[in-house]
Structures are given as C-alpha cells and as structure tokens.
Amino acid sequence: MAFTTPSSSPLRYTSSQPIMRRHVLIFGLVGGILVATLQYTEYRFVIIEHSVELYSALVAILFATFGIWLGLRITRRETIRETVVVKEVPLPAQARAVEPFAPNTAQQQTLGITPRELEILALVARGFSNREIASKLFVSENTVKTHCARAFDKLGAARRTQAVLRGKELGLLP
DSSP states (O other): OOOOOOOTSOOOTTTHHHHHHHHHHHHHHHHHHHHHHHHHHHHHHHHTTTHHHHHHHHHHHHHHHHHHHHHHHHHHHOOOOOOOOOOOOOOOOOHHHHOOOOOOHHHHHHOOHHHHHHHHHHHHHHTTOOOHHHHHHHHHHHHHHHHHHHHHHHTOOOSSSHHHHHHHHHHHHH
C-alpha cells in the first residue's frame, strides 16, 4: 500500500469515516432522547402545576356541551301551524234593518242623569279606566270620578259593574 499525501490525492474514504458516522448517529440518538425526555418532563410539570385549571376547563367544556345538547333537544318541537280563515257572513235582512241604539231619554230625565254622566257611563261600560276616560274627554281624572260617583248614586249602584248592569236594564246603555 502506498502512502499518499492529502494534498496530492482526491478524496477517498478512509477507515476513520465509518467510526465517525457511528459517533454522529449515537450523538444524534442520545440528543433526541434527551430532548424528548426534557419535553416530557416539561409537559408533566405543566400538567401537575396547572391541573386545577385544566380540570376546571374540561368540566366547563363538558357542561357547556351537555347544556347546548339538552337545550336543543328540549326546544326542538314540531311547530304546529294554524291557518285562520276569516269569512264574512252576510247578516239577515232583519239584522241589517236594526236602527242604532238611542238611550231612553224619559228614563234619563226621571233619574236626573246629565248627558256628560251618561257619556262617562257609556265609556265605563266599554271598559275604559278613569284615566283613559279623562284623556279621551280632555278632563281631569277627578272630574271623571265625580261624574261616576253621581251617576252611580242616581242608578243606586255601588260598583262599576252594577252601574253598567242597571244602565242596560233601564235602557240607558246598549
């Protein structure tokens, strides 16, 4: 075997290169194992250090998922659609010929009910409150109460319903 100088010969594989490859491979494997071990211990440290937060987040996610599922299940109902048909029914000839209501003026004069009291009594019969009647007639609420009290006295009624019933019996209200 001839001895050659490194400057005069092209690159050749020498007997030390397979050993060097083995060393690189061993160092790479050991380094990889060390990195994996460090990552694993860091992971375990994070898990142990923040275990309460992680378990709380897991429980919150589970309850939120269950709540959404249960809410969708409860509210998922079949919708029932109803169709309302409105049909005009013609009135018989007798009903069409009915004249509008006119209060019994003789009874009104006998009882001494003024037109304003009768007007307020008609609004009471339609279900308006004292405040609504006052705003409708542009008077104060106390004025409405006064007219109501006088009309109730004249009709011999203690309550609104009694006054309306008595007014209908006497022909003062429709």
